[in-house]
Amino acid sequence: xIASSTKPGDAxxxxxxxxxxxxxxxxxxxxxxxxxxxxxxxxxxxxxxPSGSGKSTMMNILGCLDVPTAGKYMxxxxxxxxxxxxxxxxxxxxxxxxxxxxxxxxxxxxxLKNVELPLMYAQVSRKKQRAMTALQRVxxxxxxxxxxxxxxxxxxxxxxxxRALAQTPDxxxxxxxxxxxxxxxxxxxxxxxxxxxxxGQTIIIVTHEEEIAARCRRVIRLHDGRIAxxxxxxxxxxxxxxxxxxxx
Amino acid sequence: xxxxxxIQNASTAGSGMQARNLMRRIVGLPWRAVNWFGxxxxxxxxxxxxxxxxxxxxxxxxxxxxxxxxxAVTSTITVVSFVQGFGSYVTDMLRGFGTNMVFVLPSxxxxxxxxxxxxxxxxxxxIKAVGSQCDKVRRISPMMFSNVTVEYGHEKVxxxxxxxxxxxxxxxxxxxxxxxxxxxPIDVDNGAYVCALGREVLKELGxxxxxxxxxxxxxxxxxxxxGLLEKKGAVFGDSQDxxxxxxxxxxxxxxxxxxRFLPFxxxxxxxxxxxxxxxxxxxxxxxxxxxxxxxxxxxxxLRQDELxxxxxxxxxxxxxxxxxxxxxxxxxxxxxxxxxMLVSVTERTREIGLRKSIGGRRRDILAQxxxxxxxLSTLGGIVxxxxxxxxxxxxxxxxxxxxxxxxxxxxxxxxxxxxxxGVIFGIIPAFKAAILHPIDALRHE
Ligand SMILES: Nc1ncnc2c1ncn2[C@@H]1O[C@H](COP(=O)(O)OP(=O)(O)OP(=O)(O)O)[C@@H](O)[C@H]1O
Ligand SMILES: [Mg+2]
Numbered sequence: 001x002i003a004s005s006t007k008p009g010d011a012x013x014x015x016x017x018x019x020x021x022x023x024x025x026x027x028x029x030x031x032x033x034x035x036x037x038x039x040x041x042x043x044x045x046x047x048x049x050p051s052g053s054g055k056s057t058m059m060n061i062l063g064c065l066d067v068p069t070a071g072k073y074m075x076x077x078x079x080x081x082x083x084x085x086x087x088x089x090x091x092x093x094x095x096x097x098x099x100x101x102x103x104x105x106x107x108x109x110x111x112l113k114n115v116e117l118p119l120m121y122a123q124v125s126r127k128k129q130r131a132m133t134a135l136q137r138v139x140x141x142x143x144x145x146x147x148x149x150x151x152x153x154x155x156x157x158x159x160x161x162x163r164a165l166a167q168t169p170d171x172x173x174x175x176x177x178x179x180x181x182x183x184x185x186x187x188x189x190x191x192x193x194x195x196x197x198x199x200g201q202t203i204i205i206v207t208h209e210e211e212i213a214a215r216c217r218r219v220i221r222l223h224d225g226r227i228a229x230x231x232x233x234x235x236x237x238x239x240x241x242x243x244x245x246x247x248x
Numbered sequence: 249x250x251x252x253x254x255i256q257n258a259s260t261a262g263s264g265m266q267a268r269n270l271m272r273r274i275v276g277l278p279w280r281a282v283n284w285f286g287x288x289x290x291x292x293x294x295x296x297x298x299x300x301x302x303x304x305x306x307x308x309x310x311x312x313x314x315x316x317x318x319x320a321v322t323s324t325i326t327v328v329s330f331v332q333g334f335g336s337y338v339t340d341m342l343r344g345f346g347t348n349m350v351f352v353l354p355s356x357x358x359x360x361x362x363x364x365x366x367x368x369x370x371x372x373x374x375i376k377a378v379g380s381q382c383d384k385v386r387r388i389s390p391m392m393f394s395n396v397t398v399e400y401g402h403e404k405v406x407x408x409x410x411x412x413x414x415x416x417x418x419x420x421x422x423x424x425x426x427x428x429x430x431x432x433p434i435d436v437d438n439g440a441y442v443c444a445l446g447r448e449v450l451k452e453l454g455x456x457x458x459x460x461x462x463x464x465x466x467x468x469x470x471x472x473x474x475g476l477l478e479k480k481g482a483v484f485g486d487s488q489d490x491x492x493x494x495x496x497x498x499x500x501x502x503x504x505x506x507x508r509f510l511p512f513x514x515x516x517x518x519x520x521x522x523x524x525x526x527x528x529x530x531x532x533x534x535x536x537x538x539x540x541x542x543x544x545x546x547x548x549x550l551r552q553d554e555l556x557x558x559x560x561x562x563x564x565x566x567x568x569x570x571x572x573x574x575x576x577x578x579x580x581x582x583x584x585x586x587x588x589m590l591v592s593v594t595e596r597t598r599e600i601g602l603r604k605s606i607g608g609r610r611r612d613i614l615a616q617x618x619x620x621x622x623x624l625s626t627l628g629g630i631v632x633x634x635x636x637x638x639x640x641x642x643x644x645x646x647x648x649x650x651x652x653x654x655x656x657x658x659x660x661x662x663x664x665x666x667x668x669x670g671v672i673f674g675i676i677p678a679f680k681a682a683i684l685h686p687i688d689a690l691r692h693e
Contacts, residue, residue: 065605065686086609093607104602104690108305120294121607163606 011074012170012202013039013062018071020057020225031057033225034071041170044197045204046213049222055206056175058222062204063096063173064088076170093122097164099174103156105148111135111159112144118167134162138192154185161192172196174205178212190215295619302592302620303627313588314628316581317669321632321662322639324574325654328567329640333652335563341480341488342556344422348519350526351391351550352378352533353511370547374536375512381532384525388514389414392499392506398449398492399465405452409491410466412499413513420515428460428475431495439497443471447479448489466492469502522553578665581628582673589621589677600681601689614682621674622667629666633659 020032031054039045047055060066061073064080067088073080080091092098105114115131124130135141138158148156157177164172174193178186190212197203197217205216213219214233221228303310354370372390379388392412398405411417414436418424431442443466450459459473471494480488500507516525526549537546593600600613640652 060687063605065690086611089604089607089609089612092605098605100602100690104598104605106599106602108301117603118606121603121609121612167607 011038012041012043012076013037014072014074014077015062016072016074018058018061018068018073020054020061020066021069030225032061032068035222035225035227036071037220037227037230039202039204042197042200042202043204044193044202044215044217046216046219047204047206047222048208048213048219049228053222054225055222059173059175059204059206062171063098064091065098089121093118094167095170097167097169097172099157099160099164099172099177101176101179103148103153103160103180105156105159105163107148110145110147111140111151111162114148114159115163115166118163122167124167131162131166134166135159137165137196138162152185153181154188157181157185157189158192161189165196171202171204174203176206176208178207178209186212292619295616296623298616299620299623303624309588310624310627313584314581314624314631316577316584317625317628317666318581318632318635320574320577320581321629321666322635323577324571324662324665325633325636325658326639327570327574328658329636329652329654330643331563331567331570332655332658333640333644333650335559335567337650338559339556339563342552342559344480347553347556348516348522349420349552350514350516350522350529351511351552352514352529353548353550354509354546355548356546369508369537370510370512370533371508372510374533375510377536378512378514378529378532382525382528384517384521384528386515386517387416387420388512389416389420390496390510390512392496392503392510394499394503394506396466396492398445398453400453400455400459400462403453403455405449408449410499411491411493412496413493414496416515417493420513423480424478425475426478427457428473430475436495436497439495439501441469441471441498442474442494444475444477444493445473446477446487446489446491446493448487449492450476452490466494467502519553522551526551575665578669581666582625582669585621585625585628585670586673586677588624589617589674590680592620593617593677593681596681597684597689597692600684601686601692604684604686605690610682613684614678617678617681618671618674621678622670625666625670625674626663629663632666633662636662 015035015037018032018035019030022029022031035054035058047058049055057066061068064075064083067081071081075091075095080088083091105111106117112128112131112135115134116127119127119130132141132144135144138161140155140158140162143151143155143159146155148159151159157180161172161177172193177193178189181189186209193203193205194215203216205212207213216233218230218232220230352370375388375390379385390413392410394410394412395407396410398408415431415433418430424430425444428444430444431440434440435442443464445459445464450456453459453464457476460475461473463470463472465471477489477491477493496510514525514529516522530545530549533547534545539546603613603616637654640654643649644652
């Protein structure tokens with residue numbers, strides 16, 4: 001689908017001089033002060049940085065939940081910053097899979113129904129089947145009829161990942177997905193992300209933990225709204241995996 | 249030249265498109281809200297199912313919220329059904345008398361004019377004159393009214409309505425004897441002591457149909473019972489069957505002073521001729537009573553068709569006024585729903601943020617909350633309908649009550665209005681939810 005060339009135009013995500021300014025009363029808060037970054041398909045990116053450095057702000061813009069004050073955001077070569085509300089909602093529903101620190105599952109609603117939710121908004125067919133497949137993907141098919149209050153924290157986050165996967169999104173965005181979990185459960189969640197990545201999924205994770213960042217292939221460190229470092233963690237993958245991605 | 253035109257064309261096309269875009273922006277959400285009804289039926293059902301789950305999750309809150317609607321709908325249905333029930337009973341009764349019937353009764357106009365007219369007189373000669381001179385009058389009969397005590401054996405019933413009329417009474421009033429026979433013209437000519445009894449009198453006397461052929465005492469006068477009048481039922485608890493019918497000539501013998509104060513009833517040849525007949529009899533009576541032009545009549549004319557029309561008008565006004573008053577309570581109920589929906593939107597702000605983050609558009613959120621408000625108010629409407637129905641049903645069980653049936657249109661209107669209240673009062677909270685910023689919503693504590 002996307003040629004694996006190095007031309008910037010072929011990047012999945014292209015941020016150019018992205019700025020985000022919040023206005024709090026009369027004060028202006030510069031959350032992002034010119035962020036330029038390019039992320040290609042099947043990258044596995046960790047975003048790190050001290051608290052308040054703008055990580056969540058960047059994620060929200062990447063996830064089309066918010067729009068930048070200045071700069072450009074190209075998603076699959078399309079300028080997203082000029083789109084209407086309903087177009088943005090459509091992108092959120094079909095191209096982005098968000099995973100939150102606090103899970104955000106609907107209470108009183110079964111795991112399966114929670115996973116079906118994005119499919120309902122996207123009006124696709126065979127919702128139940130797709131949702132079930134997504135639940136199987138995170139190993140929770142036997143908890144399909146459980147409600148969130150009958151699930152452990154790790155299981156809830158797995159349901160949330162299944163919900164993000166249901167629509168087979170272009171990117172998975174996870175803002176501190178292990179922040180509310182103990183390290184062992186966090187490990188399980190990361191294992192799921194690892195395997196999704198190995199299947200060709202593009203993943204961006206915000207984290208404070210070095211050991212989590214270490215599992216990724218690229219670490220972007222933000223500081224005070226700017227990119228401080230952007231390191232590719234070189235761990236070459238077998239060529240066959242790239243082949244499966246390009247064949248998709 | 250050609251270039252200029254094409255440029256102009258292009259620019260008009262451009263501005264047309266701009267205008268359309270602008271229009272779409274302005275019309276925006278409300279239009280989408282309307283459009284929603286043409287949307288995917290499946291999502292519709294999903295919304296309704298989700299709304300019902302939501303409503304059931306907060307049972308006591310939902311019940312309290314919809315109480316206003318429930319009360320409004322219950323009272324609408326009850327009130328309208330009662331008015332309609334009584335109304336159709338009365339109109340049926342008036343119709344039963346025939347719309348081509350006219351009552352004439354001596355009556356002095358009030359004030360100075362009345363005194364100038366002197367004594368009011370209406371006697372049998374007047375009635376005969378009307379009968380013979382007005383060609384639009386088919387039948388005519390004096391109608392003498394009084395009260396008597398009826399005695400039969402040891403039983404005694406007081407203050408029974410006595411009516412005196414000719415043998416024409418049956419046809420004119422559409423009130424027939426269904427046991428025994430009615431008196432004939434010879435009885436009337438002779439002033440015979442014969443009578444027909446109403447069913448209620450029979451009941452109060454503790455007698456059965458074997459009374460026919462036997463004798464009763466009416467104010468100490470011995471009367472032969474010739475027949476029994478058919479059962480007519482009661483209006484507002486006032487039985488129409490509590491009467492005794494005798495020839496008017498006999499009545500005048502009992503109450504001589506009534507002979508100069510005699511109302512009469514007549515049947516016009518057809519419904520269309522009522523107007524004409526009224527004019528004719530007015531002329532005849534005015535001439536006979538020597539009433540000068542400009543002076544008022546010394547009699548009153550009651551027309552059955554006018555009575556019916558007046559009554560129907562009163563009924564319509566009563567229905568709409570009562571419905572209007574009750575309708576105000578629907579608004580109160582609507583405010584209750586709006587209140588709870590605003591609370592619900594605040595409580596579920598994070599849910600709204602989540603829904604937006606996974607692809608829910610503004611119109612989807614709007615539809616969701618609007619559906620919830622409509623489901624809530626419609627459930628209130630349904631409960632109110634059931635309650636209203638039950639009240640009417642139970643009321644109808646009472647023996648002296650007219651039959652109260654709930655007209656289908658009231659149910660339709662009540663349900664329609666309660667759903668409408670849901671839409672009107674649900675739109676603001678739903679709008680509030682729809683325009684929430686996804687990030688703000690997700691950050692909501
Ligand atoms: N809605 C908002 N209104 C005003 N200021 C905001 C808003 N959201 C974020 N900010 C400010 O923008 C800056 C960046 O915030 P952001 O949430 O992106 O930080 P972060 O890197 O995610 O921090 P953390 O690691 O604590 O989650 C902060 O100074 C914050 O106060
Ligand atoms: Mg953050």
